[in-house]
Amino acid sequence: MTAGGLDGARAGVLVEALPYIRRFRDAVVVVKYGGSALAGSEASPLASFAQDVVLLHSVGVKPVVVHGGGPQIGELLRRLGKEPEFRDGLRVTDADTLDVARMVLVGKVNRDIVSAINVHGPLAVGLSGEDAKLITAAAHSGGLGFVGTVLGVDATILRRLLAEGLIPVVATIGTDHSGQAYNINADTVAGALAESLGAEKLVFLTDVEGLRSDASDPGSLVRQVTADQLSQMLESGAAAGGMAPKAEACVRAVQGGVRRAHVLDGRVPHVLLLELFTDGGVGTMVVP
Secondary structure, X not given: OOHHHHHHHHHHHHHHHHHHHHHHOOOEEEEEEOHHHHOOOOOHHHHHHHHHHHHHHHOOOEEEEEEOOHHHHHHHHHHOOOOOOEEOOEEOEOHHHHXXXXXXXXXXXXXXHHHHHHOOOOOEEEEEOOHHHOEEEEEOOOOOEOEEEEEEEOOHHHHHHHHOOOEEEEEOEEEOOOOOEEEEOHHHHHHHHHHHHOOOEEEEEEXXXXXXXXXXXXXXXXXXXXXXXXXHHHHHOOOOOOHHHHHXXXXXXXXXXXXXXXXXXXXXXXXXXXXXXXXXXXXXXXXX
């Protein structure tokens, strides 16, 4: 491609993005950044994600980042000589494991994301569901210990931060009415926050290209699905394993007023920008 052709292509990308920038200005976009995306020693995926979040903020979008940290929790538990135990995909969490989860989620992963964003300016503020009673939790059924479910959300602190032009980064620890902490599935929290904030979009960045009608067949990617159709996929077992909490969160959020939910491959560079600001779109989109 000639220099002129390259410049024209770059200009075309900007022109394509313009109507989406106008449309999503002042819109809240909740982005769940998976713990698997942070695993390992390479900082480049996190740096790329931080650039995308800052660009969204720069054009008037109001991003809220929710993160997990399962791989990092498991790694630290093993280093401490404690083998992780799971039941139905959820980590059995005794008091010691809860301490490790809080340490990793609030003290390590949250700080890493905040620091990566703040390379670009004083923008990100880290908090957990324990702060300002953001997330009220209760014990999950099934004898899982201090694994929680979301009872309620008070998004006042998030709205204040967004009004100040800041980017909240939320670690998914919640507390019950007595102050007992619980570790909560990050997909579930992201959906609950998106619903509470009346978000324009809920976006899951994960390590697969999107939702599949057949979990074992990469060729069965579902590009668009309604919330009712996705509920049927959950009932039939088509959306199972690690995808089930994401699918459930998408259904609840869209039925609760979130305009669109997306499941995207976070391994693709700048996939968040591709989804929001281009005509083609990527991954799976869930609509009412």
